[in-house]
Amino acid sequence: FGVDSIVTLDDFEKYAKDVLNIRAWEYFSTGAETETALINNKTAYDRIFFRPRVMVDVTYVDTHTQILGVDSPIPVYVSPTASNALGQPLGEIAVTRGAASTGILQILSHVASKSLDEVMSEKQDKQKVGWQLYMNQDRSKAEEEIKHAVELGAQSIWLTVDTTVLGRRIRQMQGEAERNPAPNGKPLTQPATNILSQRHASNLTWKDIAWIKSLAPGIPVVVKGVGAWEDVVLAKENGADAVVLSNHGGRQLDFAHAPIQTLYELHKNSPDILKDRSFQVFVDGGIRRGTDVLKALCLGASAVGLGRPFIYAATGWGSDGVEKAVQIMRKELEVSMRLLGVTKLDQLRPELLDCSKL
Numbered sequence: 001f002g003v004d005s006i007v008t009l010d011d012f013e014k015y016a017k018d019v020l021n022i023r024a025w026e027y028f029s030t031g032a033e034t035e036t037a038l039i040n041n042k043t044a045y046d047r048i049f050f051r052p053r054v055m056v057d058v059t060y061v062d063t064h065t066q067i068l069g070v071d072s073p074i075p076v077y078v079s080p081t082a083s084n085a086l087g088q089p090l091g092e093i094a095v096t097r098g099a100a101s102t103g104i105l106q107i108l109s110h111v112a113s114k115s116l117d118e119v120m121s122e123k124q125d126k127q128k129v130g131w132q133l134y135m136n137q138d139r140s141k142a143e144e145e146i147k148h149a150v151e152l153g154a155q156s157i158w159l160t161v162d163t164t165v166l167g168r169r170i171r172q173m174q175g176e177a178e179r180n181p182a183p184n185g186k187p188l189t190q191p192a193t194n195i196l197s198q199r200h201a202s203n204l205t206w207k208d209i210a211w212i213k214s215l216a217p218g219i220p221v222v223v224k225g226v227g228a229w230e231d232v233v234l235a236k237e238n239g240a241d242a243v244v245l246s247n248h249g250g251r252q253l254d255f256a257h258a259p260i261q262t263l264y265e266l267h268k269n270s271p272d273i274l275k276d277r278s279f280q281v282f283v284d285g286g287i288r289r290g291t292d293v294l295k296a297l298c299l300g301a302s303a304v305g306l307g308r309p310f311i312y313a314a315t316g317w318g319s320d321g322v323e324k325a326v327q328i329m330r331k332e333l334e335v336s337m338r339l340l341g342v343t344k345l346d347q348l349r350p351e352l353l354d355c356s357k358l
Protein backbone atom coordinates (compact mmCIF):
# COMPACT_ATOMS: atom_id res chain seq x y z
CA PHE A 1 0.00 0.00 0.00
CA GLY A 2 1.20 3.49 -0.78
CA VAL A 3 1.06 6.01 2.00
CA ASP A 4 -1.79 7.74 0.13
CA SER A 5 -4.12 4.88 1.01
CA ILE A 6 -3.78 5.80 4.70
CA VAL A 7 -6.71 7.89 5.92
CA THR A 8 -6.61 7.54 9.71
CA LEU A 9 -3.89 6.65 12.20
CA ASP A 10 -5.66 3.35 12.83
CA ASP A 11 -5.01 2.45 9.17
CA PHE A 12 -1.27 2.34 9.91
CA GLU A 13 -1.92 -0.33 12.52
CA LYS A 14 -4.22 -2.29 10.23
CA TYR A 15 -1.60 -2.51 7.48
CA ALA A 16 1.40 -2.85 9.81
CA LYS A 17 -0.11 -6.04 11.13
CA ASP A 18 0.25 -7.58 7.65
CA VAL A 19 3.71 -6.16 7.01
CA LEU A 20 5.44 -6.96 10.31
CA ASN A 21 6.88 -10.28 11.29
CA ILE A 22 4.86 -11.94 14.03
CA ARG A 23 7.44 -11.32 16.77
CA ALA A 24 7.55 -7.60 16.09
CA TRP A 25 3.74 -7.40 15.87
CA GLU A 26 3.32 -9.15 19.19
CA TYR A 27 5.98 -7.02 20.87
CA PHE A 28 4.53 -3.72 19.65
CA SER A 29 0.84 -4.45 20.06
CA THR A 30 0.59 -6.43 23.29
CA GLY A 31 -0.73 -5.09 26.58
CA ALA A 32 -0.32 -6.60 30.05
CA GLU A 33 -2.34 -9.61 31.27
CA THR A 34 -6.03 -9.33 30.24
CA GLU A 35 -5.28 -6.21 28.11
CA THR A 36 -8.12 -4.39 29.84
CA ALA A 37 -5.97 -1.31 30.45
CA LEU A 38 -4.79 -1.39 26.82
CA ILE A 39 -8.35 -1.47 25.50
CA ASN A 40 -9.71 1.00 28.03
CA ASN A 41 -7.05 3.54 27.06
CA LYS A 42 -8.87 3.90 23.76
CA THR A 43 -12.47 3.32 24.75
CA ALA A 44 -12.30 5.84 27.62
CA TYR A 45 -12.07 8.55 24.93
CA ASP A 46 -15.25 7.19 23.36
CA ARG A 47 -17.12 7.90 26.61
CA ILE A 48 -16.39 11.64 26.48
CA PHE A 49 -18.69 13.82 24.38
CA PHE A 50 -18.46 17.39 23.13
CA ARG A 51 -20.66 20.39 23.84
CA PRO A 52 -19.75 22.36 20.70
CA ARG A 53 -20.26 26.13 20.48
CA VAL A 54 -21.51 27.72 17.28
CA MET A 55 -21.50 31.16 15.66
CA VAL A 56 -17.77 31.62 16.24
CA ASP A 57 -15.66 32.81 13.29
CA VAL A 58 -13.45 29.79 12.64
CA THR A 59 -11.98 30.87 9.30
CA TYR A 60 -8.48 30.65 10.74
CA VAL A 61 -7.45 27.99 13.22
CA ASP A 62 -4.03 27.60 14.81
CA THR A 63 -2.80 24.23 16.08
CA HIS A 64 0.70 25.41 17.10
CA THR A 65 1.93 25.10 20.65
CA GLN A 66 5.06 24.76 22.77
CA ILE A 67 6.15 21.53 24.43
CA LEU A 68 8.74 22.15 27.18
CA GLY A 69 9.65 25.35 25.37
CA VAL A 70 10.00 23.70 21.94
CA ASP A 71 7.72 24.92 19.14
CA SER A 72 5.46 22.25 17.72
CA PRO A 73 2.97 22.47 14.83
CA ILE A 74 0.50 20.31 16.74
CA PRO A 75 0.10 19.46 20.45
CA VAL A 76 1.51 15.99 19.81
CA TYR A 77 4.96 14.46 20.38
CA VAL A 78 6.48 11.04 19.70
CA SER A 79 6.43 8.92 22.88
CA PRO A 80 9.56 6.87 23.54
CA THR A 81 9.26 3.27 22.35
CA ALA A 82 11.91 0.56 22.50
CA SER A 83 13.35 -1.62 19.74
CA ASN A 84 11.80 0.05 16.69
CA ALA A 85 14.24 -1.80 14.42
CA LEU A 86 12.28 -4.98 15.02
CA GLY A 87 9.92 -3.46 12.44
CA GLN A 88 12.34 -1.91 9.93
CA PRO A 89 16.12 -1.49 9.77
CA LEU A 90 16.23 2.29 10.16
CA GLY A 91 14.40 1.97 13.47
CA GLU A 92 14.00 5.24 15.36
CA ILE A 93 16.02 7.13 12.71
CA ALA A 94 12.96 7.00 10.42
CA VAL A 95 11.07 8.84 13.15
CA THR A 96 13.92 11.36 13.56
CA ARG A 97 13.71 12.20 9.83
CA GLY A 98 9.93 12.47 9.86
CA ALA A 99 10.10 14.63 12.98
CA ALA A 100 12.64 16.90 11.28
CA SER A 101 10.47 17.54 8.24
CA THR A 102 7.27 18.10 10.23
CA GLY A 103 8.71 19.91 13.26
CA ILE A 104 7.40 17.58 15.95
CA LEU A 105 9.36 16.55 19.04
CA GLN A 106 10.74 13.01 19.28
CA ILE A 107 11.49 11.44 22.65
CA LEU A 108 14.02 8.67 22.15
CA SER A 109 13.69 5.57 24.31
CA HIS A 110 16.57 4.62 26.58
CA VAL A 111 16.32 1.15 25.05
CA ALA A 112 15.83 2.22 21.45
CA SER A 113 17.44 0.23 18.63
CA LYS A 114 19.42 3.33 17.66
CA SER A 115 21.59 5.09 20.22
CA LEU A 116 21.13 8.70 21.23
CA ASP A 117 24.55 9.31 19.61
CA GLU A 118 23.25 8.03 16.26
CA VAL A 119 20.02 9.99 16.49
CA MET A 120 21.80 13.21 17.47
CA SER A 121 24.15 12.94 14.50
CA GLU A 122 21.20 12.24 12.18
CA LYS A 123 18.92 15.05 13.34
CA GLN A 124 18.74 18.47 11.68
CA ASP A 125 20.72 21.33 13.27
CA LYS A 126 17.83 23.05 14.98
CA GLN A 127 15.85 19.90 15.68
CA LYS A 128 15.35 19.02 19.35
CA VAL A 129 15.29 15.48 20.68
CA GLY A 130 14.22 14.47 24.18
CA TRP A 131 15.64 11.41 25.91
CA GLN A 132 13.83 8.87 28.07
CA LEU A 133 15.63 7.37 31.06
CA TYR A 134 15.18 4.03 32.79
CA MET A 135 17.06 4.56 36.03
CA ASN A 136 19.74 1.96 36.56
CA GLN A 137 19.69 0.24 39.94
CA ASP A 138 23.40 1.05 39.99
CA ARG A 139 23.32 4.84 40.33
CA SER A 140 26.92 5.26 39.14
CA LYS A 141 25.86 3.71 35.81
CA ALA A 142 22.80 5.95 35.74
CA GLU A 143 25.00 8.98 36.41
CA GLU A 144 27.23 8.15 33.45
CA GLU A 145 24.23 7.70 31.19
CA ILE A 146 22.61 10.97 32.26
CA LYS A 147 25.85 12.93 31.84
CA HIS A 148 26.38 11.42 28.41
CA ALA A 149 22.86 12.39 27.30
CA VAL A 150 23.43 15.93 28.57
CA GLU A 151 26.72 16.15 26.65
CA LEU A 152 25.01 14.98 23.49
CA GLY A 153 22.46 17.78 23.85
CA ALA A 154 19.30 15.95 24.92
CA GLN A 155 16.62 18.63 25.11
CA SER A 156 14.78 17.04 28.06
CA ILE A 157 14.96 13.95 30.26
CA TRP A 158 11.85 11.80 30.65
CA LEU A 159 12.21 9.54 33.67
CA THR A 160 9.90 6.56 33.30
CA VAL A 161 8.57 5.56 36.71
CA ASP A 162 5.95 2.90 35.93
CA THR A 163 8.43 0.14 35.10
CA THR A 164 9.93 -0.96 38.43
CA VAL A 165 9.39 -4.46 37.05
CA LEU A 166 8.20 -5.47 33.61
CA GLY A 167 4.47 -6.11 33.15
CA ARG A 168 3.43 -9.61 32.09
CA ARG A 169 2.59 -9.45 28.41
CA ILE A 170 0.74 -12.69 28.07
CA ARG A 171 -0.09 -12.61 24.37
CA GLN A 172 3.58 -12.12 23.53
CA MET A 173 4.69 -14.79 26.02
CA GLN A 174 2.18 -17.28 24.64
CA GLY A 175 3.29 -16.52 21.09
CA GLU A 176 6.92 -17.13 22.03
CA ALA A 177 5.99 -20.30 23.88
CA GLU A 178 4.10 -21.68 20.89
CA ARG A 179 6.95 -20.93 18.52
CA ASN A 180 9.65 -22.50 20.64
CA PRO A 181 8.30 -24.91 23.27
CA ALA A 182 10.76 -24.92 26.15
CA PRO A 183 12.73 -28.16 26.28
CA ASN A 184 13.16 -29.55 29.81
CA GLY A 185 11.27 -26.68 31.37
CA LYS A 186 13.95 -24.19 30.36
CA PRO A 187 12.55 -20.72 31.06
CA LEU A 188 11.37 -18.69 28.09
CA THR A 189 12.51 -15.11 27.77
CA GLN A 190 10.90 -12.13 26.12
CA PRO A 191 13.62 -11.30 23.60
CA ALA A 192 12.95 -7.64 23.04
CA THR A 193 12.50 -6.77 26.68
CA ASN A 194 14.90 -8.88 28.71
CA ILE A 195 17.63 -6.25 28.36
CA LEU A 196 15.40 -3.85 30.17
CA SER A 197 14.91 -5.96 33.26
CA GLN A 198 18.62 -5.80 34.13
CA ARG A 199 18.75 -2.09 34.12
CA HIS A 200 15.61 -0.62 35.61
CA ALA A 201 15.61 0.35 39.23
CA SER A 202 13.03 -0.95 41.65
CA ASN A 203 14.30 1.49 44.27
CA LEU A 204 13.22 4.75 42.62
CA THR A 205 11.89 7.44 44.95
CA TRP A 206 10.93 11.10 44.66
CA LYS A 207 14.43 12.06 45.87
CA ASP A 208 15.83 10.87 42.53
CA ILE A 209 14.28 13.86 40.75
CA ALA A 210 16.53 16.37 42.52
CA TRP A 211 19.51 14.09 41.87
CA ILE A 212 18.82 13.96 38.12
CA LYS A 213 18.32 17.71 38.04
CA SER A 214 21.69 18.20 39.73
CA LEU A 215 23.33 16.20 36.93
CA ALA A 216 21.41 17.96 34.18
CA PRO A 217 21.21 21.62 35.14
CA GLY A 218 18.78 23.67 33.08
CA ILE A 219 17.29 20.62 31.34
CA PRO A 220 13.60 19.91 31.96
CA VAL A 221 12.94 16.65 33.83
CA VAL A 222 9.63 14.95 33.11
CA VAL A 223 8.13 12.18 35.26
CA LYS A 224 6.56 9.68 32.88
CA GLY A 225 4.03 7.10 34.01
CA VAL A 226 1.87 8.81 36.63
CA GLY A 227 -1.44 7.01 37.28
CA ALA A 228 -3.05 8.90 40.18
CA TRP A 229 -3.63 12.64 40.59
CA GLU A 230 -1.93 12.69 44.01
CA ASP A 231 1.38 11.76 42.37
CA VAL A 232 1.13 14.75 40.05
CA VAL A 233 1.11 16.96 43.14
CA LEU A 234 4.12 15.09 44.56
CA ALA A 235 6.02 15.27 41.27
CA LYS A 236 5.61 19.03 41.23
CA GLU A 237 6.57 19.38 44.90
CA ASN A 238 9.69 17.32 44.26
CA GLY A 239 10.91 19.56 41.48
CA ALA A 240 9.77 17.82 38.28
CA ASP A 241 9.16 20.22 35.39
CA ALA A 242 6.31 18.20 33.87
CA VAL A 243 4.54 14.85 34.11
CA VAL A 244 3.09 12.34 31.69
CA LEU A 245 -0.12 10.70 32.83
CA SER A 246 0.43 7.27 31.34
CA ASN A 247 0.02 3.56 31.96
CA HIS A 248 2.75 2.74 29.45
CA GLY A 249 0.25 2.01 26.70
CA GLY A 250 -1.44 -0.65 28.84
CA ARG A 251 1.77 -2.72 29.00
CA GLN A 252 2.54 -2.47 32.71
CA LEU A 253 -0.17 -2.62 35.43
CA ASP A 254 -3.33 -4.11 33.95
CA PHE A 255 -6.51 -2.31 35.09
CA ALA A 256 -4.58 0.89 35.73
CA HIS A 257 -6.85 3.83 34.92
CA ALA A 258 -6.78 5.16 31.39
CA PRO A 259 -4.63 8.30 31.46
CA ILE A 260 -7.61 10.42 30.39
CA GLN A 261 -9.43 9.18 33.53
CA THR A 262 -6.42 10.19 35.65
CA LEU A 263 -6.50 13.60 33.98
CA TYR A 264 -10.19 13.97 34.78
CA GLU A 265 -9.48 13.17 38.44
CA LEU A 266 -6.68 15.72 38.46
CA HIS A 267 -9.01 18.30 36.95
CA LYS A 268 -11.61 17.63 39.68
CA ASN A 269 -9.21 17.42 42.63
CA SER A 270 -6.38 19.80 41.84
CA PRO A 271 -7.45 22.16 39.04
CA ASP A 272 -4.84 24.77 40.00
CA ILE A 273 -2.00 22.50 38.91
CA LEU A 274 -3.52 22.42 35.43
CA LYS A 275 -3.82 26.20 35.31
CA ASP A 276 -0.10 26.68 36.02
CA ARG A 277 1.25 26.33 32.49
CA SER A 278 4.88 26.48 33.64
CA PHE A 279 4.32 22.90 34.88
CA GLN A 280 3.04 20.98 31.87
CA VAL A 281 0.85 17.90 32.12
CA PHE A 282 1.04 15.49 29.20
CA VAL A 283 -1.06 12.41 28.52
CA ASP A 284 -0.35 9.30 26.46
CA GLY A 285 -2.10 6.02 25.73
CA GLY A 286 -4.76 5.15 23.19
CA ILE A 287 -4.74 8.54 21.44
CA ARG A 288 -5.52 7.99 17.77
CA ARG A 289 -7.83 10.84 16.64
CA GLY A 290 -7.78 14.62 16.60
CA THR A 291 -10.87 14.53 18.81
CA ASP A 292 -8.94 12.47 21.42
CA VAL A 293 -6.27 15.16 21.52
CA LEU A 294 -8.87 17.94 21.87
CA LYS A 295 -10.56 16.11 24.75
CA ALA A 296 -7.27 15.84 26.65
CA LEU A 297 -6.51 19.52 26.03
CA CYS A 298 -10.01 20.56 27.15
CA LEU A 299 -9.28 18.87 30.48
CA GLY A 300 -6.02 20.81 30.84
CA ALA A 301 -3.30 18.70 29.19
CA SER A 302 -0.64 20.76 27.37
CA ALA A 303 0.11 18.10 24.76
CA VAL A 304 -0.20 14.37 24.17
CA GLY A 305 2.18 11.57 23.23
CA LEU A 306 1.62 8.86 20.64
CA GLY A 307 3.50 5.58 20.81
CA ARG A 308 2.24 2.81 18.57
CA PRO A 309 0.90 5.00 15.73
CA PHE A 310 4.41 6.31 15.04
CA ILE A 311 5.93 2.84 15.33
CA TYR A 312 3.46 1.50 12.77
CA ALA A 313 3.78 4.55 10.49
CA ALA A 314 7.60 4.31 10.51
CA THR A 315 7.57 0.54 10.20
CA GLY A 316 5.57 0.44 7.02
CA TRP A 317 6.44 3.72 5.36
CA GLY A 318 9.59 5.11 7.02
CA SER A 319 9.78 8.89 7.41
CA ASP A 320 6.99 9.30 4.80
CA GLY A 321 4.70 7.45 7.18
CA VAL A 322 5.64 9.72 10.05
CA GLU A 323 4.96 12.78 7.88
CA LYS A 324 1.61 11.35 6.84
CA ALA A 325 0.66 10.66 10.46
CA VAL A 326 1.38 14.28 11.38
CA GLN A 327 -0.60 15.56 8.37
CA ILE A 328 -3.59 13.41 9.28
CA MET A 329 -3.49 14.54 12.89
CA ARG A 330 -3.20 18.17 11.91
CA LYS A 331 -6.13 17.93 9.51
CA GLU A 332 -8.30 16.16 12.07
CA LEU A 333 -7.43 18.80 14.67
CA GLU A 334 -8.25 21.68 12.33
CA VAL A 335 -11.60 20.25 11.27
CA SER A 336 -12.67 19.34 14.81
CA MET A 337 -11.53 22.66 16.28
CA ARG A 338 -13.68 24.50 13.74
CA LEU A 339 -16.68 22.30 14.47
CA LEU A 340 -16.14 22.75 18.19
CA GLY A 341 -16.04 26.54 17.82
CA VAL A 342 -12.43 27.25 18.81
CA THR A 343 -9.60 28.83 16.83
CA LYS A 344 -6.68 28.46 19.26
CA LEU A 345 -5.65 25.68 21.59
CA ASP A 346 -5.86 27.94 24.65
CA GLN A 347 -9.60 28.29 24.04
CA LEU A 348 -10.10 24.58 24.78
CA ARG A 349 -11.79 24.27 28.19
CA PRO A 350 -13.64 21.72 30.34
CA GLU A 351 -17.04 23.30 29.57
CA LEU A 352 -16.73 22.01 26.00
CA LEU A 353 -16.94 18.42 27.28
CA ASP A 354 -19.53 16.11 28.79
CA CYS A 355 -17.55 13.65 30.94
CA SER A 356 -20.58 12.23 32.77
CA LYS A 357 -20.18 8.82 31.06
CA LEU A 358 -16.44 8.59 31.77
Ligand code: FNR
Pocket residue numbers: 027028029041079080081082109110111112132160224246247248249250251284285286287305306307308309
Ligand atom coordinates in the same frame (compact mmCIF):
# COMPACT_ATOMS: atom_id res chain seq x y z
C1 FNR B 1 6.48 1.60 24.88
N1 FNR B 1 6.56 2.57 25.88
C2 FNR B 1 7.79 2.90 26.41
N2 FNR B 1 7.89 3.89 27.34
C3 FNR B 1 9.10 4.26 27.83
O1 FNR B 1 9.16 5.16 28.66
N3 FNR B 1 10.24 3.63 27.39
C4 FNR B 1 10.22 2.63 26.47
O2 FNR B 1 11.26 2.11 26.09
C5 FNR B 1 8.96 2.23 25.97
N4 FNR B 1 8.86 1.21 25.06
C6 FNR B 1 7.65 0.91 24.48
C7 FNR B 1 7.60 -0.04 23.48
C8 FNR B 1 6.41 -0.30 22.83
C9 FNR B 1 6.37 -1.31 21.74
C10 FNR B 1 5.23 0.40 23.21
C11 FNR B 1 3.93 0.16 22.51
C12 FNR B 1 5.28 1.33 24.22
C13 FNR B 1 5.37 3.34 26.28
C14 FNR B 1 5.17 4.56 25.40
O3 FNR B 1 6.12 5.56 25.67
C15 FNR B 1 3.79 5.20 25.61
O4 FNR B 1 3.57 5.40 26.98
C16 FNR B 1 2.67 4.35 25.01
O5 FNR B 1 3.08 3.74 23.82
C17 FNR B 1 1.45 5.20 24.73
O6 FNR B 1 0.39 4.42 24.29
P1 FNR B 1 0.00 4.22 22.73
O7 FNR B 1 0.07 5.56 22.06
O8 FNR B 1 0.97 3.23 22.19
O9 FNR B 1 -1.39 3.68 22.83
